[in-house]
Amino acid sequence: MQSGEEYWDLFFDEVETHLESLNHQITNLESSPNDVDIVHEIFRIVHTIKGMAATIGFQSIAKLCHKMEELFDFYRKNPRSVENSTIEIEIKALDSLYKVVESISENGEELSSCNKISETLCNELIEELNKLQVSGVNLSVTEDKNLNSIIKQKPIPKANQFKVKVKFDEDCQMPSVRAFMATEVIEKNGNLISSVPDKDQFNDVEIISEGLTASILASQPIENIKENILKISDVIKVEIEAIAEEKDKQYTSNVTRSLEENNSLKKSSPLEGINPLSLDHKMIIERLNEKEQEELFNGTLKAYHIDLLLAEDINNPEEQLINLVNNFNDYIGHVIHSIPSLEDLEVLKLKRPPTQTISSIINSESELADHNEEKQRRKMQFILLINGTHKNVLDFLSDACEINKVEVKEIKVSSPDKKTVENNTENLQKHEVNEAVHIAQPKAKHSDIKTTFVRVNLGTLESLMNAVGELVINHNKIKLSMGDSPSSEILSTTQYLNQVTTKIQQLVMSIRMVPVNQVFSRFPRFIRDISRELKKDVHLVQEGENTEVDRIIVDELNEIFIHLVRNAIDHGIETADEREKYDKPKSGLIKMQAYSHGNNVFVTISDDGKGINPDELKRKAIQKKIITIEQAEALSKDEILNLIFATGLSTAEHVSDLSGRGVGMDIVKSKVSSLGGRISINSILGEGTSIRLSIPSTISIIQALLINNKSGLYAIPLSEIKEIVSINIRQDLHQIGSCSIIVLHDQVIPLVNLEKYLQASSPENFIEDLPPESLVVVVACEGNQYGLIVDSLVGQQEIVIKTISNRANPEGLINGATVFGDGRVAMILNVEKIIKLYLNDNPIEEIPEGFLLEDQGNDFDERIPLLGK
C-alpha cells in the first residue's frame, strides 16, 4: 500500500527515533557481542522500521531492513557471539538507511539512487549471512518430520471419514498459515488423520497450487466443519468427499501402502497441473532492478516458472541445485526466487549426507522416510528471468543436470499498476519534514484513551510560551491595579490566579525540556568511528544523561559536543604506545558529564590525554600576533589556557602541531555564548584536559536582577552575577592607569561604567559623578571579575525573555527584553559583550605588571576537576 503523504511527517519523525536507538544498540552490541537481549532489541527495531517502510511504500528502506533483520534473526536463532564483521556490515547498513531516509525526506520521493544504495547493502548483508550459515554454526538438526507423519498414521475407525479439499486464494498471504488454520478447525471438530501436504511441511507454493487435502475423522457434522473452514480468510473453496471403504484400507494397511498412497497423491506435486509459483506479479517486480523491470515489461526478458525434479541417482542433489542456480545467474539469466532458496540449500547440503541408492528394498519405517526425504531433496521450484524462449530454458536445463522431470511455464507479467508508477516516478512534489509533527486528534471519542506521548509542533509550543508570558504580565497588572485594600474575594482570586499561572508556566517549561541524552546517545557511535579513524583506543563514560535542557538548546549542543569530543580524541588522547610509555592505561578515557544547577546546565567534557602545553600555546599566540611577548609574560596560567578560545589562534593545517587542541575553539565559544552560556577550560600537562560548559537550561525564562540606571531599567541574568557590594568611593576606589578598580576578597576588580556603553553621551570621567556610596554588581567573565556600577537595585525576578530586533541593538549589548505587569520594559544586558567593549577601551597592556597575576579565581565556584583527580 502506498499511503498518502499525510503520513510522511509521522513516518520520518518516528523512523528517526528508531534509527537513533538502533544506532545506540548496535554500538552497545559491539561492546557486548554476547548479549542476546541486544540482538533481540535490534531485531525488533529493524523489524518495526521495515513494517513502517513497507506500509508507506518505501521499498528501498523495507528491503534493506529486511536483510538487516535476517542477519540478526540468524543470531536470534543461533545464540552466539555476534561477529565483528556482522557489526561492521550492520553499521554500514545503518548508515545507508540514514542516507536513504534523508534522501527521501529531502527529495520527496524515493530516487533510484536509494534503491541502488539499498541493493548494494542487501547484497553485502546476504553475503554475510551466507558466510555465517556456511561456517557451519547453523546446523541445528531438525527432526525428521516425515517419520513423524508416518507414525501418526495409526489405524483408525472407518465411520465419519472424509476427504476435505481446501483451496486458497492465489493472492493469499502466508498460505501455509492459512492451511494450518484449516487443520486447526479440523482438529477442533474431529481428528486429522493425514494431509497432503503434510501438516508439518506446509510450503506456500504447494498450498497455493495444490491446496490442502486432508483426510479427517469428523466428530461434528461435516457441514459445520466446512462452514468453519470457509470462515478462514483467503479460503475460496472447500470440497468434501466421503472416503470409500476401499480407500480406508490404504490408511489402515501397512506403512508401505500408505507411503504409496501418499506418493500417488503427491505425484501431482510438483510436476503435474501446477500453477506458477505463488509469487504474485508485484512480488516478482519487486525483486527486479529497474532495467530488468523495463525489459520485462517490453518483452525483452521473459519470466519462467520452472518446476524441477532431479534424476534419482544423483549423489549431491543440493549441490546440483546450487550449481544450477548459479549457472543460470552467471550465464543466461537471473533466478529471482527459488524454493528452497539458495541459502537453505547451502545449509541442507552441509546437514545431509550424500544420497544412498534407493533401489534397496523398502522394509522399515526409517527407510521409508528416507525415501520420501530423498525425493524432496531433488525437488526445486524457481522463477527464472531470461532473454530466451521456452526451448532455450529446457535445453539449458538438460545440459546442466540430469533431470527426472521438469516443467517450464512462462509467467506473463503486466506492467505495474498505475498507482505504483505515480508514486515512484511522477511524484515530484517537494516534501519538507517539519521539526515536529502534528497529529490529527484521535477520532475516537472514548474518554479513557491515554496516549503516552503527543508530539507537538515546536512553533505551537513557542506561541503557548508567549501566551503564558502575556498571562503573567496581565496577572501582574491586575495586582498593581488592585490598590492597597482589595476585597478579600479579589485577593483570594488573584492569589489563586497566581498559583495557576505559575503552574501553567512550569508545565510549559517542562514540556520544552528534553533529556540531554538525546545528544549524548549519539556519542558512543561517534567516538567509535572517530577513534577508529584516528586509530586510537578510546572509551566513553557518560554521566547525568537525564539532565534536562530546553529543546531548542539540545540541538545546538550536539554540534558543540562533536567539536569538543573530536578535539579531545584528535589532540588530547595519545596513541596506545605513547600512553604505555607514560604509564597510562592503554585505552584513553573521554568523560561526558552533565548536571543541572539553578537555571544552568553544566556539561563537562574531559579526557585523560596529554593536556595542553601552556608554553606552546603562548608561543603560538605570539606567533599569530594575538598577544605580544610582553603581554604573554604577564598572563596567568588560566589566562593562557583561555587563549585557546581566541579567534585566529589555530588554523586547520597546524592544529596537530599544537600540544593540545584548537580547531575552531573560537567557534565553539561563540556558539556557547549565543546560547547565553559560558565555556571554560582546565588542563594539566600530561594528565588531561577538561572543558566545562555552563548553559542556561532554558532560554525563555530566567532569573534576573533588575537594576535602575539613568538610561533606564535593565535586567542582568542572575547566572552572571557573583555578588553585589556597596562601596565607598573615597576609600575603596583605586586608580590604575585609566582603570578604576576595587579590591574585593584580595582580587582586583575593574569597574565598568555601564552608562558609557548603554548611552552614547555618558561623561568620560564617570567616577566624579558617583555618589559617595555606590552599588557595584560583580559579574564574572572569562575567569575574571568585573564590577558594574549601577544607580539602584529594583529586585530579583523571574523574567520572560522576548527577543528584540538586531537593528535596535546593533552592537549586541542587549540580549532581549522583558515586559512587566505595569507595562514597563527592561532590557536584558549581554554582560559578556559589555566587558569585551570595556577591554577594548582598556587594553591589557595598560594594566601594569602584576595587576592580573594574582589568583583571579575561576568562573565557577569550584575549580573544574580533572579526570582522576
Added chain:
Amino acid sequence: MSRKQPTVLIVDDALFMRTVLKDILAKNGYDVVAEATNGYEAIEKFEELKPDITTMDITMPELDGIEALKKIIEIDSKARVIMCSAMGQQGIVVEAIKHGACDFIIKPFQPSRVLEALEKAVQVGAEG
C-alpha cells in the same frame, strides 16, 4: 449502518503503524477505543475496555504480542485477537493461532484485507 460500531483496541509499538491502521478502521465504521504500545499496556487496556476486537502487533518491546495474546485469552477465552505480522513471521503466526488468535493480517496493510479480517472477526463474535 445500523449495527453498533464494533470497538477495537490497536496494539503496535510504532505510532505510524497505529495511525495507519486507525485511519483504515475509523473510515470504515469501527470505533478505535484505545491504543497500546506494548504487551503490558495491551493487557491493561483489554481488561479495562473489553474491546470487541484487538489487533496485536507481534514484535514489541517490554512484552511481545504472543505473550500478550496468551494473557488476553486467559482473561477472556472468547477474545478476538487479530495478529499483525510482517512477511517471514509464519512460524510465529502459527504459534499465535495455536494460542487462540482468530486471524492475522500482514504488513504492509492492505485496507481490503484488514477490513475482511475485522469483518470476519465481528461475525464470529456475533455467533459465539
